[in-house]
Amino acid sequence: xxxxxxxxxxxxxVFTLLLISCTKAxxxxxxxxxxxxxxxxxxxDILKKGGNAYDAMVATNFALAVVYPVAGNITGGGxxxxxxxxxxxxxxxYREQAPNAAHRDLYLDEAGNVIPNKSTxxxxxxxxxxxxxxxxxxxxxxxxxxxxxxxxxAIDLAEKGYAITEKQARSFKRYRDLFIEINGPDTFYxxxxxxxxxxxxxxxxxxxxxxxxxxxxGFNSGWVADALVSRVxxxxxxxxxxxxxxxxxxxxxxxxxxxKDLKVISMGLPSSGGVCLNQMMKMIxxxxxxxxxxxxxxxxxxxxxxxxxxxxxxxxxxxDPDFVDVPLNVVLDSLYINKKMSSFDWxxxxxxxxxxxxxxxxxxxxxxxxxxxxxxxxxxxxxTTTLNGGYGSKVFVEELGVFMNNEMDDFSSKPGVPNMxxxxxxxxxxxxxxxxxLSSMTPTIVEKDGKLYLVVGSPGGSTIITSVFQTILNVxxxxxxxxxAVNAARFHHxxxxxxxxxxxxxxxxxxxxxxxxxxxxGEEKKSRIIxxxxxxxxxxxxxxxxxADRRGDDTAVSY
Ligand code: GLY
Numbered sequence: 001x002x003x004x005x006x007x008x009x010x011x012x013x014v015f016t017l018l019l020i021s022c023t024k025a026x027x028x029x030x031x032x033x034x035x036x037x038x039x040x041x042x043x044x045d046i047l048k049k050g051g052n053a054y055d056a057m058v059a060t061n062f063a064l065a066v067v068y069p070v071a072g073n074i075t076g077g078g079x080x081x082x083x084x085x086x087x088x089x090x091x092x093x094y095r096e097q098a099p100n101a102a103h104r105d106l107y108l109d110e111a112g113n114v115i116p117n118k119s120t121x122x123x124x125x126x127x128x129x130x131x132x133x134x135x136x137x138x139x140x141x142x143x144x145x146x147x148x149x150x151x152x153x154a155i156d157l158a159e160k161g162y163a164i165t166e167k168q169a170r171s172f173k174r175y176r177d178l179f180i181e182i183n184g185p186d187t188f189y190x191x192x193x194x195x196x197x198x199x200x201x202x203x204x205x206x207x208x209x210x211x212x213x214x215x216x217x218g219f220n221s222g223w224v225a226d227a228l229v230s231r232v233x234x235x236x237x238x239x240x241x242x243x244x245x246x247x248x249x250x251x252x253x254x255x256x257x258x259x260k261d262l263k264v265i266s267m268g269l270p271s272s273g274g275v276c277l278n279q280m281m282k283m284i285x286x287x288x289x290x291x292x293x294x295x296x297x298x299x300x301x302x303x304x305x306x307x308x309x310x311x312x313x314x315x316x317x318x319x320d321p322d323f324v325d326v327p328l329n330v331v332l333d334s335l336y337i338n339k340k341m342s343s344f345d346w347x348x349x350x351x352x353x354x355x356x357x358x359x360x361x362x363x364x365x366x367x368x369x370x371x372x373x374x375x376x377x378x379x380x381x382x383x384t385t386t387l388n389g390g391y392g393s394k395v396f397v398e399e400l401g402v403f404m405n406n407e408m409d410d411f412s413s414k415p416g417v418p419n420m421x422x423x424x425x426x427x428x429x430x431x432x433x434x435x436x437x438l439s440s441m442t443p444t445i446v447e448k449d450g451k452l453y454l455v456v457g458s459p460g461g462s463t464i465i466t467s468v469f470q471t472i473l474n475v476x477x478x479x480x481x482x483x484x485a486v487n488a489a490r491f492h493h494x495x496x497x498x499x500x501x502x503x504x505x506x507x508x509x510x511x512x513x514x515x516x517x518x519x520x521x522g523e524e525k526k527s528r529i530i531x532x533x534x535x536x537x538x539x540x541x542x543x544x545x546x547x548a549d550r551r552g553d554d555t556a557v558s559y
Contacts, residue, residue, distance in 0.1 A: 028544040031558030032060055033534035034371035035071070035459075038162050039063040040548075040557040042153040043373060046145065048559050053375040054082070054142035055150055057383055060371055061135050062154035066204060067162045069189075069403060070171055070390045071369040071459060074207065074219070075228070076405040077130035078385030079267045080138055081254060081443040083452060085378035089256075089265045089445065094134020094249040095436040096127030096407040101238040104430050107413040114413045120420055122182065123237025125393040125406035127437065131385060132211060132219040134249040151212040158205035158401070161198035165553045169195040175391055182235070182394045189396065204401030220244035227399040235395045237404075246434075257332070259285055262476060263447040267384075270320040273442030275331065276465045279310040281472075282337045294478040295489060295507070297514050298346075303473075304493040304500055304520065305350060307466055309340045311423075311495035312355045319428030320436040326428065349519035352498035368459030370443065372536045374452070374544060376559075380536070382443035384457045384464070389420060410437035421461035424496055442468040446476075452538045458531035458549075463501075466492045467531025475537060482537040482547035490530040499523045503530050 030053070032043035043060035051059070057080065064072025077096040083089040107118045119125050139147055164172070172193045180190045193199060210218035218224060225241050232239045254265045255274030259281045266274030283306035292298040313331050330336055343350055368386035386405070387393075393406035412425025419425070421440075429438040442465050446454040454475060458467040467490055474485035489506030493499070499521035502512065512522045532549040534556075539545070546556035 028546075028558040029376035030374045030544065031536060031546050031556060032056060032371060032373045033536060033546050033548045033554065033556040034060055034064060035369045035532065035534070035552055035554050036064060036067045036165075037553065037555040037557070038067045038157060039072070039371070040555045042157075043371070044557040044559050045153065046150060047375050049145070049149075051145045051150070052143070052377065053373045053379040053381045054138055055145045056373050056375065057381045058135055058139045058143060058147070059150040059153055060373065061131070061383065061385065062151050062208060063157060064369060064371070064385075065131075065402075066154050066157045066201060066208075068369060070168075071367045071386055073129075073385060073387050073392075073402070073405065074132050074211070075129045075402045076385060076387040076392065077127070077407060078134060078383060079271055079273075079439070079441050079443050080134065081265060081267055081382040081445055082142070083265060083380045083445045083447070087447075087450065089254050091252050091254045091267055092134055092138060092249055093252050093270065093436070094130035094137070095270055095439060096130050096405055097247065097434050097436045098408065098411070098431050099128055099237075099239045099243045100246075100433045101240070102408070102431050102433055104432065106408070106431050112414070114417050119409040119411070119413055120389060120406050121394055123232045123235030123393065123395055123404075125408050126232050126237045126239055126395065126404045127407035128239060128243045128247050129405060130247055130249055133216055133247055136211075136216055137249045147215075148212045151208055155205050155208045155212070158201045158208060161200035164193050164195055164197050164199050166195040167553050169193050169197070171390070175394070178394055179391070179396065183396045183398070187396055188398060188401065201401040203399060207400050207402070220247065224400060228397055228404075231397040231399075232395060232404055235393075237395070257282070261448060262453065262472075263450075264444060264472070265447070266442060266444040268321075269318060269326055269438075270436040271439040271441050272314045272318045273440055273465050273468070274444070275318060275328065276310045276314055276440075277442055277444065277469055278332055279313065279337060280306040280465070280469050282334065283309065283341045286338075289473065290477045294474065294480065295491075297511055300491060300500070300511075300515065301346065301518070301520070302344075303469070304491070305341070305344045307469070307493040308350065308352055308495045308498075309355060311462075311493070312352070314438075315424045315495065316426050317428055318438050319425075319430075320438070323432055323435045324428045347518065351519070352495050355495060368441065368461065368464065370457035370459055370532070370534050372455040372457065372534050374455060374536050374538070378452055380445050380452050380455045382445050382455050382457045384441035384443045384459070386441065386459070407437055410439060418496075422497060423462050423494065440464045444468055444472070446472060448540075454535060454537050456533060456535040458533040460531035462494050463490075463492045463530045466490070466494075467533055471533045471535060482535055482545045486533040486535055486547035487550045492530050501530065504528075
């Protein structure tokens with residue numbers, strides 16, 4: 001065998017270097033992760049055209065209203081958390097609010113009992129929507145491209161149509177009878193849809209055109225407002241044109257706290273998300289959860305005990321801060337938090353009755369929707385928006401092509417009586433005119449060492465907060481790649497009812513048995529899925545990776 005010629009060595013070296021640099025994955029500049037492929041693509045197209053993360057938020061939000069009618073919306077509400085590239089941050093609250101004619105006992109009969117379904121189905125369940133006001137406010141303050149450029153993709157999706165996914169076709173079928181019951185046999189979603197069918201919604205396209213040309217007036221006055229108000233009232237509701245006109249989105253300080261070397265920027269009241277996340281993370285901070293391992297008996301025990309204690313406080317103290325004095329200085333105080341955990345015992349579950357008495361039942365819902373955006377400047381956006389239940393109140397406004405929300409159910413109809421998520425509330429979350437109902441939505445942005453680290457959020461009613469809690473820990477404590485972190489099996493405890501909900505067939509029977517032996521009741525069958533987390537991670541070297549939850553049609557698009 002001939003010896004290698006010496007001059008070949010440097011050539012081979014350069015060739016190898018070239019090969020490595022050519023095969024290395026291109027650096028991702030940013031991206032969008034949302035519940036639907038079309039919506040993520042629309043957002044990234046805007047980023048590619050030079051729009052910023054806030055422009056992409058507007059475009060993605062309107063696109064979701066078209067292609068994801070189960071939760072995307074112009075007739076619901078939401079929360080927007082942002083962090084600018086320079087590190088400044090803030091939030092916008094565009095949560096629905098109670099109509100002027102609402103009152104504390106709106107859902108009670110003469111004997112003072114809650115009338116079943118009144119706050120969940122039909123016109124009386126509808127809160128005054130905030131999504132259009134909020135989205136336009138974000139565009140006005142933070143956008144850089146003309147509104148029509150951001151809305152045109154959604155208008156096109158409404159008018160030219162989009163292909164229905166298999167999961168959507170199943171969802172439309174599941175609800176079809178109810179749509180017809182509430183809206184009559186000729187209702188738009190009374191049609192039968194198959195996967196792959198192209199769904200056009202020209203009525204919604206017309207509304208979007210009205211908003212694009214006239215701004216908020218194109219939604220809260222004129223023919224759009226007339227159609228909305230008359231349909232809601234016909235369905236038994238109390239919303240008026242004045243309610244629509246008086247609605248304002250509110251800029252609020254974010255809820256910020258530290259966990260080890262992380263700075264967590266989340267949504268404050270009227271969402272309970274940030275407050276509960278703060279409490280739960282501070283309760284577990286003194287423990288070495290990294291060594292306990294991911295989804296082990298010990299880590300589940302610790303997190304469940306934190307969740308139990310935090311949801312108990314949620315029920316008692318939290319509500320719209322413009323209406324009630326919420327003792328945040330107490331519930332977020334470190335001495336108070338440590339004291340709450342002092343009754344935690346590794347050898348036995350703390351019965352919820354020892355935290356605070358009561359009982360309730362809990363149904364998991366996977367509705368609401370979250371999306372995360374990072375642009376090439378490093379601006380970050382976390383948005384969670386909702387109609388509350390799937391397709392909200394099921395009241396459909398044919399002329400506008402939209403379902404109305406059933407957000408009024410997030411109020412406490414009566415102290416101690418659970419809502420559709422099994423959450424109990426108290427006076428702090430009682431109904432009052434113009435008051436905003438307590439939410440669990442937890443759009444969150446996390447910094448590490450002063451730099452953008454994680455953008456995260458989830459749908460899932462009461463399970464939103466615990467889904468976000470687990471995802472942050474999956475990434476930070478358990479070093480899971482972002483896709484694995486959002487896909488990982490989840491569990492949930494909300495104080496009442498006193499059991500842990502586990503995603504079915506994801507946890508070892510021996511683990512469930514061991515927990516059961518310690519007094520933790522476990523319920524696998526009451527849950528289909530817990531949350532659908534869409535998240536973006538920026539690692540220590542600045543590499544961006546995106547995680548779209550396997551549980552839905554969620555899609556990550558980067559550029
Ligand atoms: N509608 C769900 C929530 O706001 O928590």
